[in-house]
Amino acid sequence: MTRTDLPTEPAPVTEWVVTGEPIEDIRDRRRRRAAMRKPFTSILRHVLLIAAAALMLYPVIWMVVSSLRPNELIFREPGIILDSFEVSNYTDGWNALSYPFNVYLLNSAIVVIGSIIGNLVSCSLAAYAFARLEFAGKKWWFAIMLVTIMLPIHVVIVPQYILFSQLGWVNTFLPLIVPKLLATDAFFIFLMVQFIRGIPRELDEAARIDGAGHPRIFAQIILPLMVPALATTTIFTFIWTWNDFFSQLIFLTKPSLYTVPLALNAFQDSQSSTDFGQLFAMSVVALLPIFLIFLFGQKYLIKGIATTGIK
Amino acid sequence: MSALGELRTLKGGSAPKGRRQNKAAYLFLLPWFLGLAVITIGPMISSLYLSFTKYNLLSPPKFTGLTNIERMIEDERLHHSLLVTFQYVFISVPLQLALALLLAVVLDRGLRGLAIYRSVFYLPSLLGASVAIAVLWRQLFGYDGLVNQVLAWFGIEGQGWISSPDTALGTLMILNVWTFGSPMVIFLAGLRQIPTMYYEAASVDGASRWQQFWRITMPMLTPIIFFNLILQIIGAFQSFTQAFVVSGGTGGPVDSTLFYTLYLYQRGFTSLDMGYASAMAWLLLVIIGAFTALNFWASKYWVFYDDQD
Numbered sequence: 206m207t208r209t210d211l212p213t214e215p216a217p218v219t220e221w222v223v224t225g226e227p228i229e230d231i232r233d234r235r236r237r238r239a240a241m242r243k244p245f246t247s248i249l250r251h252v253l254l255i256a257a258a259a260l261m262l263y264p265v266i267w268m269v270v271s272s273l274r275p276n277e278l279i280f281r282e283p284g285i286i287l288d289s290f291e292v293s294n295y296t297d298g299w300n301a302l303s304y305p306f307n308v309y310l311l312n313s314a315i316v317v318i319g320s321i322i323g324n325l326v327s328c329s330l331a332a333y334a335f336a337r338l339e340f341a342g343k344k345w346w347f348a349i350m351l352v353t354i355m356l357p358i359h360v361v362i363v364p365q366y367i368l369f370s371q372l373g374w375v376n377t378f379l380p381l382i383v384p385k386l387l388a389t390d391a392f393f394i395f396l397m398v399q400f401i402r403g404i405p406r407e408l409d410e411a412a413r414i415d416g417a418g419h420p421r422i423f424a425q426i427i428l429p430l431m432v433p434a435l436a437t438t439t440i441f442t443f444i445w446t447w448n449d450f451f452s453q454l455i456f457l458t459k460p461s462l463y464t465v466p467l468a469l470n471a472f473q474d475s476q477s478s479t480d481f482g483q484l485f486a487m488s489v490v491a492l493l494p495i496f497l498i499f500l501f502g503q504k505y506l507i508k509g510i511a512t513t514g515i516k
Numbered sequence: 517m518s519a520l521g522e523l524r525t526l527k528g529g530s531a532p533k534g535r536r537q538n539k540a541a542y543l544f545l546l547p548w549f550l551g552l553a554v555i556t557i558g559p560m561i562s563s564l565y566l567s568f569t570k571y572n573l574l575s576p577p578k579f580t581g582l583t584n585i586e587r588m589i590e591d592e593r594l595h596h597s598l599l600v601t602f603q604y605v606f607i608s609v610p611l612q613l614a615l616a617l618l619l620a621v622v623l624d625r626g627l628r629g630l631a632i633y634r635s636v637f638y639l640p641s642l643l644g645a646s647v648a649i650a651v652l653w654r655q656l657f658g659y660d661g662l663v664n665q666v667l668a669w670f671g672i673e674g675q676g677w678i679s680s681p682d683t684a685l686g687t688l689m690i691l692n693v694w695t696f697g698s699p700m701v702i703f704l705a706g707l708r709q710i711p712t713m714y715y716e717a718a719s720v721d722g723a724s725r726w727q728q729f730w731r732i733t734m735p736m737l738t739p740i741i742f743f744n745l746i747l748q749i750i751g752a753f754q755s756f757t758q759a760f761v762v763s764g765g766t767g768g769p770v771d772s773t774l775f776y777t778l779y780l781y782q783r784g785f786t787s788l789d790m791g792y793a794s795a796m797a798w799l800l801l802v803i804i805g806a807f808t809a810l811n812f813w814a815s816k817y818w819v820f821y822d823d824q825d
Contacts, residue, residue, distance in 0.1 A: 340541035387551025
């Protein structure tokens with residue numbers, strides 16, 4: 206969209222890896238100095254922003270606090286100050302369904318880890334070809350890849366279901382993992398192509414002169430340099446798969462195979478009027494991994510969406 | 517920067533035949549080609565065929581010609597689900613983007629603590645798609661929920677927002693607006709790309725902040741607005757989880773949260789009416805494609821590309 210993004214002028218690698226770009230720092234400092242001249246508007250802005258942030262996060266904080274409250278207090282207490290500390294919601298909620306919650310956490314973990322491995326391997330291979338190799342019909346294949354990013358899953362889900370049920374894969378994790386091994390999350394191909402274009406070609410050339418073929422250039426030059434893109438892919442795959450509900454709902458119907466979202470949904474259905482403390486407690490358990498990923502992977506998350514516009 | 521930008525600037529002309537590395541490239545692309553054939557294009561063709569059949573998984577598909585299309589024309593629940601989805605998309609997406617733009621502009625002015633604010637505002641877009649947040653939403657807007665407790669302080673007697681057909685969809689729109697963080701981050705990245713010299717020159721000429729915003733920031737940001745608009749519209753058309761969880765899979769009360777995808781799920785995977793569900797899926801693809809094409813066409817009139825010669 207801007208000059209640096211045209212295929213012919215790849216952005217330098219450093220722009221990705223370094224977080225605080227020096228140019229921005231100067232700009233920020235200049236603006237900050239300008240802002241300091243008007244302390245009142247600056248303070249007002251902070252007050253409004255903090256109020257907005259508090260308003261946005263309040264429901265989530267309230268849920269965390271409520272998960273530690275006795276059930277009868279939850280809907281009488283809009284505040285977030287705890288008088289008592291009720292851990293029983295967690296211990297009881299953990300075992301409230303037909304299987305303990307660790308079963309669902311493990312199922313989710315299997316799907317997530319399988320998807321991450323699948324995306325890392327298959328998307329990086331495809332990205333290398335698109336970014337570095339010349340081949341017949343490249344332009345068209347690339348365009349097709351970009352279009353598949355925007356394709357709604359619904360146009361393929363019915364035949365996929367038929368295919369996987371004929372293979373006997375329904376109620377296994379395979380329908381959720383195998384497509385990732387086949388690079389169907391084209392978003393990540395695109396993200397990696399963008400990144401590889403920023404790696405200087407001189408490095409490939411030097412390796413080629415030393416007699417390295419494409420597999421070696423890929424494995425020994427490109428892969429180690431594209432770690433930031435691989436990290437972004439890992440993080441986004443984690444979040445999307447952990448949150449995914451639609452395809453898990455379709456392919457997993459046996460309670461022993463339920464993932465965390467399916468278990469929560471079942472929990473809500475079974476407890477339609479009571480035990481909100483337990484329901485909230487297990488919701489907090491479900492959100493915790495996302496929150497941790499957010500805390501530790503922010504840099505890659507922000508870079509990732511800023512670069513490709515993924516969610 | 518984006519897939520859309522790539523599509524727009526995709527240039528013709530391939531490498532000379534001598535420089536091609538077909539064999540290596542096809543080997544690297546092998547998994548992707550397999551996936552494209554077996555997981556994407558094969559099923560697409562197959563679902564197009566199933567659109568003209570009656571199929572319930574148990575007996576082989578029976579070709580019925582245009583029956584499914586005729587049924588869709590008469591299916592009032594389908595029309596209603598389209599209406600619900602359109603309302604959801606065309607109310608919540610503009611609100612979400614307006615809020616994202618507003619906060620991006622406020623945050624961009626060299627503010628202390630930008631990184632912290634950005635993270636806090638971004639967090640909900642990571643959580644928003646989850647079942648856990650939908651569970652929370654259902655309780656927040658319930659009759660005894662937090663929202664009504666807060667309203668009670670102001671002496672307002674609330675109602676069961678989720679259980680009333682007039683307001684249930686509104687709560688889902690609020691949930692979508694709540695996830696404005698990811699377009700906001702894209703806007704922030706876009707704002708950083710605007711050269712400071714434009715503002716400096718404008719200041720020298722005596723332009724006010726307000727004028728600078730409308731004459732510099734907005735035009736320079738239109739590609740990003742366009743990109744966010746396409747992305748969020750495509751995403752919103754496919755929303756499913758929140759409506760499913762909040763309504764317990766029914767789309768209720770009185771079908772007020774019956775998103776198109778939810779109705780598709782009910783037809784295909786609850787009633788095993790898979791031919792009909794396939795036809796519905798293709799209609800969804802056509803609708804999304806049409807709005808994306810419309811957007812691209814309209815973009816000629818309002819999107820400004822700085823890189824055009």
